[in-house]
Amino acid sequence: xxxxxxxxxxxxxxxxxxxxxxxxxxxxxxxxxxxxxxxxxxxxxxxxxxxxxxxxxxxxxxxxxxxxxxxxxxxxxxxxxxxxxxxxxxxxxxxxxxxxxxxxxxxxxxxxxxxxxxxxxxxxxxxxxxxxxxxxxxxxxxxxxxxxxxxxxxxxxxxxxxxxxxxxxxxxxxxxxxxxxxxxxxxxxxxxxxxxxxxxxxxxxxxxxxxxxxxxxxxxxxxxxxxxxxxxxxxxxxxxxxxxxxxxxxxxxxxxxxxxxxxxxxxxxxxxxxxxxxxxxxxxxxxxxxxxxxxxxxxxxxxxxxxxxxxxxxxxxxxxxxxxxxxxxxxxxxxxxxxxxxxxxxxxxxxxxxxxxxxxxxxxxxxxxxxxxxxxxxxxxxxxxxxxxxxxxxxxxxxxxxxxxxxxxxxxxxxxxxxxxxxxxxxxxxxxxxxxxxxxxxxxxxxxxxxxxxxxxxxxxxxxxxxxxxxxxxxxxxxxxxxxxxxxxxxxxxxxxxxxxxxxxxxxxxxxxxxxxxxx
Ligand code: HXC
Numbered sequence: 001x002x003x004x005x006x007x008x009x010x011x012x013x014x015x016x017x018x019x020x021x022x023x024x025x026x027x028x029x030x031x032x033x034x035x036x037x038x039x040x041x042x043x044x045x046x047x048x049x050x051x052x053x054x055x056x057x058x059x060x061x062x063x064x065x066x067x068x069x070x071x072x073x074x075x076x077x078x079x080x081x082x083x084x085x086x087x088x089x090x091x092x093x094x095x096x097x098x099x100x101x102x103x104x105x106x107x108x109x110x111x112x113x114x115x116x117x118x119x120x121x122x123x124x125x126x127x128x129x130x131x132x133x134x135x136x137x138x139x140x141x142x143x144x145x146x147x148x149x150x151x152x153x154x155x156x157x158x159x160x161x162x163x164x165x166x167x168x169x170x171x172x173x174x175x176x177x178x179x180x181x182x183x184x185x186x187x188x189x190x191x192x193x194x195x196x197x198x199x200x201x202x203x204x205x206x207x208x209x210x211x212x213x214x215x216x217x218x219x220x221x222x223x224x225x226x227x228x229x230x231x232x233x234x235x236x237x238x239x240x241x242x243x244x245x246x247x248x249x250x251x252x253x254x255x256x257x258x259x260x261x262x263x264x265x266x267x268x269x270x271x272x273x274x275x276x277x278x279x280x281x282x283x284x285x286x287x288x289x290x291x292x293x294x295x296x297x298x299x300x301x302x303x304x305x306x307x308x309x310x311x312x313x314x315x316x317x318x319x320x321x322x323x324x325x326x327x328x329x330x331x332x333x334x335x336x337x338x339x340x341x342x343x344x345x346x347x348x349x350x351x352x353x354x355x356x357x358x359x360x361x362x363x364x365x366x367x368x369x370x371x372x373x374x375x376x377x378x379x380x381x382x383x384x385x386x387x388x389x390x391x392x393x394x395x396x397x398x399x400x401x402x403x404x405x406x407x408x409x410x411x412x413x414x415x416x417x418x419x420x421x422x423x424x425x426x427x428x429x430x431x432x433x434x435x436x437x438x439x440x441x442x443x444x445x446x447x448x449x450x451x452x453x454x455x456x457x458x459x460x461x462x463x464x465x466x467x468x469x470x471x472x473x474x475x476x477x478x479x480x481x482x483x484x485x486x487x488x489x490x491x492x493x494x495x496x497x498x499x500x501x502x503x504x505x506x507x508x509x510x511x512x513x514x515x516x517x518x519x520x
Contacts, residue, residue: 018061018076019060019061021076022061022075022076023043025041025043025075025077025079025098025100025101026079026098026100026101026102027100030099031100033100034100037193038192038236039170039171039190039193039237040238041100042080042081042096042098042099042100042104042131042133043081043096043098044237045096045131045168045170045237045241046081046083046085046096046131048237048241048242049085049094049129049131049241049244049245050085050086050087050092050094051085051086051087051088051089054085054086055083055084055085055094056083056084056085057081057082057083058082058083058084058113058116058117059077059082059113059116060081061076061077062076062077062109062112062113063075063076063078063109064078064107064110064141065109073102075101075102077101077113078101078107078109078110078113079097079098079101079102079104079105079107079110079134080096080098080106080110080114081095081098082094082095082096082113082114082116082117084117084120084126087249088248090126090253090260091124091126091253092121092128092129092248093117093118093120093126093127093128093129094128094129094130094131095113095114095117095129095130095131096131097110097131097132097134097171098133099133099134099135099171102138103134103135103172104133104134104135104171105134105135105137105138105139105145106134106137106138106145106148106149106177107137107138107140107141107144107145107148108141108144108145108147108148110138110148111148111149111151111152112148114130114152115152115155118156118159121159121163122158122159122162122163125162125163125254125256125257126163126253127165127248127251127254128159128163128164128165128166129165129166129168129244130165130166130167130168130180130181130184131168131170132167132168132169132170132171132173132177132181133171133172134172135172136173136174136175136176136177137149137176137177146176149176149177152180153179156180156183156184157183160183160185160356161255161356162254162255163253163254164185164186164251164252164253164254164357165183165185165186166184166185166186166244166248167181167184167186168189168190168240168241168244169181169188169189169190169194169195169220169230170190170193170194170237170240171193171194172194172195172214173194173195173196174195174196174197174198174200174218175198175199176198178198181196185353186231186232186247186305187223187229187230187231187232188230188231188232188243188244189219189220189223189224189230189232189233189240190220190233190234190236191219191221191233191234191235191236192215192219192220192235193236193237194219194220195214195215195218195219195220196218196223196229197214197217197218200217201213201214201217221233224306224307224309225309226309227309228306228309228310228342228346231305231306232247232305233308246303249262250303250317250319250324250359251324251359252357252358254357255356255357255358257358258323258358259323259324259357259358259359260324261322261323262298262319263322264299264301264319264322265299266298266299268320268321268493268494268497268498269494270493270494271490271491271493271494272295272296272490272492272493273490274291274295274490275291275292275295275489275490275492276488276490278291278404278489279404279405279428279430279489283405283432283472286332286333286336287332287333288333289314289329289330289332289333289364290314292329292364292404292492293314293316293318293327293329293364295492295493296320296492296493296496297318297319297320297327297493298319298321301319302316302317302318302327303316304316305317305350306346306350309342309346310340310342310343310345310346311331311334312330312331312334312335312336312337312339312340313328313330313331313337313339313343313346313347314328314329314331315327315328315346315347315350317359320493320496320497320500321497321500323360323500324359325359325360325361325500326351326353326354326359326360326362327361327363328347328351328361328362328363328364328415328416329363329364329365329366330364330365330366330367330415332366332406335371337367337368337406338367338368338369338370338411339367339369339370339371339385339388339411339414339415340370340371340376340381341371341376341379341380341381341384341385342384344381344384344385344387344388345384345387345388347391348387348388348390348391349391351388351391351392351395352395352518354395354397355391355394355395359397360397360398360399360400360500360503361392361397361398362400362401362402363392363399363400363401363402363415363416364401364402364404365401365402365403365406365407365415365416366403366404366405366406366407367406367407367408367411367412368406368408368411368437369408369409369410369411369436370385370409370410370411383519385410385414386519387518387519387520388414388415389413389414390518390519391518392414392416392420392422393421394516394518396506396508396510397506398423398499398500398503398506399416399421399422399423399424400416400422400423400424400425400426400496400499400500400503401415401416401417401424401425401426402425402428402487402496403426403427403428403431403433403474403483404428404430404431404489405430405431406432406437407427407432407433407434408432408435408436408437409434409435412433418482418483419482423499423503424484424499424503425482425483425484426483426485426486426487426492426495426499427474427478427483427485427486427487428474428487428489428492429473429474429486429488429489430489431473431474431483432468432471432472432474433471433474433477433482433483434467434471434472435471438465438468438472439460439464441467441471442460442463442466442467443460446460446463449463450463474486
């Protein structure tokens with residue numbers, strides 16, 4: 001009996017020792033080095049991301065088989081911490097790569113651990129959050145490491161539209177490894193300490209003879225402003241993880257659920273008289289669409305997605321009457337709110353995310369058209385603009401639009417109009433719903449008269465004024481029933497909340513098909 005107790009005690013001590021070894025991972029020196037770089041350790045990140053004490057770890061003792069090339073090192077945990085825990089009481093799955101273990105590189109066991117939590121996330125219907133900090137495919141494992149990436153990519157695609165997938169880039173992310181985050185729904189990047197690229201600066205130098213730093217090639221700023229790869233950036237790990245928690249608060253756990261209701265104690269019938277004066281009298285004058293957005297949303301809380309990319313369109317999450325909504329708004333203060341290739345792609349992907357996860361869509365429209373010119377035509381504005389058209393049209397979630405000012409031509413149709421079967425369409429009295437702007441229209445239909453006139457400018461202005469009287473208002477569209485009501489700007493919030501309530505039980509049946517063919 002005593003011998004049994006001793007044996008049992010030894011087993012407990014062995015377990016204790018193995019756990020400690022896994023926690024220290026690549027060693028205290030490397031953990032300190034991580035801190036010196038301004039980064040948290042993989043384990044600290046997990047604990048900050050999740051509710052206190054909620055983390056349940058899996059595969060802490062799992063090791064790899066050891067690589068070749070004489071490097072047979074095996075570490076408990078194999079360089080990634082995996083498991084589940086809660087965010088505001090709701091279950092999520094997480095993996096966090098540990099740079100202190102062989103540079104967080106990904107081999108067979110490391111990948112199997114990630115795949116296990118991805119599979120469980122889909123099985124139980126909970127989001128999966130990846131904290132990436134890795135040198136990429138573990139070179140010593142050769143083709144096994146590539147196969148290991150493939151398993152993750154496959155799961156990323158299978159889980160797309162089933163559970164929300166979020167990636168945080170908190171260190172290196174290079175080579176083919178970038179494609180797992182890029183398939184996920186949202187990418188966060190930490191400024192100055194993370195980068196993403198398919199080929200790094202040294203390869204760039206060899207192939208193109210260009211000198212470029214990692215930060216210039218694929219840092220957070222570049223991906224937030226230029227490439228549109230990053231949806232959010234944060235100055236450090238702590239703020240990044242806090243923002244992930246915030247994003248999760250807007251999302252349902254899976255595609256069968258609705259987002260959680262959060263009552264911010266903001267009266268649904270709150271009016272904002274200042275909105276009656278938001279749109280300037282001069283149609284060529286700009287204003288900031290954010291004023292409208294922050295005015296109508298519960299508690300003036302808005303989480304903007306890709307706020308530095310294609311700023312002529314605003315996308316993001318807010319709440320109305322406690323319910324999460326996805327908002328897509330033209331921004332007249334940037335490029336007059338015109339739709340170009342980048343804005344179309346940005347909004348198209350956002351719309352598809354919302355539709356996949358039962359988040360109602362609201363568009364705030366002030367769009368003068370698609371951006372003209374050879375750059376845009378040659379850059380594929382036809383197929384990129386079609387993405388947004390396709391995305392709004394196929395969306396079956398409740399869809400509401402508010403035409404604030406300009407709603408011209410094809411861009412008006414694309415922005416969630418009644419004509420592509422949105423559910424409820426409001427217009428402000430300042431709305432102008434027409435085939436094109438007054439100048440372009442007058443020049444086309446009165447070209448001969450204007451050319452023949454002694455003073456073409458006077459005739460053009462007369463014809464523009466005539467056109468404006470006829471079309472620069474919402475009343476013709478209201479008479480046709482193309483919009484459901486012309487509303488007072490001040491009551492926009494209340495009208496939207498009531499429309500959302502009535503659409504709560506909306507159901508749409510589509511003919512059976514494998515999938516549509518969105519113009520990629
Ligand atoms: C094995 C790796 C590794 C890798 C880093 N290490 N990357 N081991 N496979 N891919 C190891 C290093 O040998 C070192 O081990 C430790 O991790 C820390 O790396 P350092 O170089 O000392 O750190 P640092 O100076 O901060 O540089 C980090 C780094 C660099 C920029 C990430 O290590 C690097 O360039 N690594 C290679 C990146 C790469 O090319 N990966 C392949 C990408 S292609 P010791 O024992 O000395 O501590 C790819 C294909 C995916 O991933 C394909 C999917 C289809």
